[in-house]
Amino acid sequence: MERFIPLSIPNFEGNEKKYVDDALEQGWVSTGGTYITKLEQGLADFLKTDNVAACQSGTSALHLSMIRAGVQPGDVVLVPPLTFIAAVNPVKYQFAVPVFIDCDDSLCMDPEKLRKFCEEECEYNGIMLSYKNHPVKAVVVVHVFGNMADMEGIMPIAEQYHLKVIEDATEALGTYYTKGKYAGKYAGTIGHYGAFSFNGNKIITTGGGGAVTAKDTRDVDYIRYLSTQAKDDPHYYIHHEIGYNYRMTNLQAALGVAQMEELPEFIRRKRKNYELYQKYFNGFSLVQLMTFREGTESNRWFYSLKIDKKKIKASMREIITILQGRGIQTRAVWGLINEQKPYQNEMVYEMEKAPYYSQRILNIPSSTQITESEITYVAETIKKLLKDLANE
Amino acid sequence: MERFIPLSIPNFEGNEKKYVDDALEQGWVSTGGTYITKLEQGLADFLKTDNVAACQSGTSALHLSMIRAGVQPGDVVLVPPLTFIAAVNPVKYQFAVPVFIDCDDSLCMDPEKLRKFCEEECEYNGIMLSYKNHPVKAVVVVHVFGNMADMEGIMPIAEQYHLKVIEDATEALGTYYTKGKYAGKYAGTIGHYGAFSFNGNKIITTGGGGAVTAKDTRDVDYIRYLSTQAKDDPHYYIHHEIGYNYRMTNLQAALGVAQMEELPEFIRRKRKNYELYQKYFNGFSLVQLMTFREGTESNRWFYSLKIDKKKIKASMREIITILQGRGIQTRAVWGLINEQKPYQNEMVYEMEKAPYYSQRILNIPSSTQITESEITYVAETIKKLLKDLANE
8 A cells, every 4th residue: 555644633542432332331422421620630630730621623612612701793803814715704703803913923923913903093092992993802812733822921911801711722722821920821721712623624623623722711611501592491491591502411421531540641642753753853954843932842733834935936835735645645734814705805914924924824733643664754755855846 | 120111212113223323433423424325315315405514403404494594683583482593593693573463263374464474564566575674585384283374375474575484393293294285395495495404303313413305406406515514615624605513413413314214103102192192081071182284194293282272270380290299291382482581572463372272282202112001091091180280
């Protein structure tokens, strides 16, 4: 068989089958069951937070956070342009208005531009920030590829203007600050809400799935209530709110409990593999292996190469196609959200770095099963290809 | 151990474990994989329809149908008062306006009241029906407890006024017309859209899960596209629409494929058990076992007793509590949706039968595993209790 090295696939080396079979045998496969609460407790312990609600997906985690943050039709939510579109779509689910704020060199939201936008483009009456007469309610901060956003820069601005911070930690389960004000704090536990994803390509998976935590434990309880159809009396069908069918199932959670047992080992491997890639790409002038924020320890979920577009004239699509032919699955970074059809008429603020990086980032294989020899093959193949493509 | 007869629990007597383990071993647990397409094909074959999209839940199936039907903020959607609230919540997700139309004696929407509402309360310009200047876009018809709504009565009205009919067949997988204009047609395949649910208590389950079919196969394709984050180019992250994370996972679908193999047997047992209950309750004056529409064959998902409130003064809550104490799980019908807090200010049209039935219906154990002797125990216990409670 031909060699094929996938970008990022699930790893079921642990108790996945055992727990899933157990849930099946118990007959608890739907939105009730002990694996759900076990997973919630496991996540809370791992993240050093009080309360976690397991839900159907990262998207639903973000949507419920936004609802709880009070985002209503016509409100403004500040969002990133360079991430997966699911981080921004919940703004549209609420018929609210996104405003795109540029990233810094970490690919995460630039606090300076956030501050400038609030100061120079908005009005603030001491209680509520407004943009063109629309209340600015929240900011969605994505920890892109497992890198920590500059929370030290972002939080004071959010506090100053009474913005709710929704951390999209869908890619950053296990990333934490090692130094400074937030030392010991995990991505997703610094803002008002933190959303996680356990989609198939994430560091742990429940098939599809997600979770929410929040600074205020009552917010988590409320989100859990909303996620289970807002049942105030489950036996007599009394509902005081519009609920959602966003609860994680016990079958998914069984998978998640097994995955949580392996998470520390997954992170250890991700780190080791990153260091190996580093060894290969250090000093190679045509690409730069993207680093993670100083003073933080990333989960190193995804590895990204920044390609030198001055020297490499081939398009990203050509590079990806050639590598695919050589058995290596790679991925371009996302198209800018503000350039997608449903967002083309939305407000974009001082966009500069996001378009720059969106042309240059190539993600390379990062599954936890990848072997040393595969990493060697990936790195050497990419280096050789880029040398061949370099116009010197 | 004490005897306990549950209301409605999943039945995994078939290939559930085998297929779920297979999906796990393949590593395909997320929104890609062959079990999803296999389940879609199996459902399409069973329902004698061209195209089915598997999704995350019945709620998401209804929500996507409503989006595709063009329901926008401020539009009116005609909905039932006596059903699970998830049938109506998607109207609110779209910030649209529900108007509640009463049921007939089948507990499903009354076509005569639907007609009267359209004729007498709305304006019609030959293209668009309007209610108080809001366009009336769609009608949600729920096939309550597996009983077929009066589609022969409803469809001509919908056609006359250009309303999209969204059939909520979440409880009615397998119910079909045996006679008349729709002979051979299944619940969910008569209107413009049909939504199904595979929640834990349904006739088949995928843990959580659902599906959509539609009269126009392109609508199903479009809904499938919306359910998978609206990816126009999945490799380069191009999105022409606001997408949703509503796709069924392969792990859920593996369960579903096994359950579909058993569905005919489940329906056979439901029918047999219904007949047994019928034998016990026939001629017993304090309750009436609800029947199913003539000219249709119901999946007989749920069995409902109508309690004679003139003779039985005990509250439904008291009856349920006493039966619980005797090892029998029963359930009251839903609280009227128009009386729930988020809907209290909405328009209600000629409500009469829904409040009547909401006080009188008791659902009794209907799992496919229930034994003959359990049915005997349930029926005899209920009869004895009601005799004791009867004030004669």
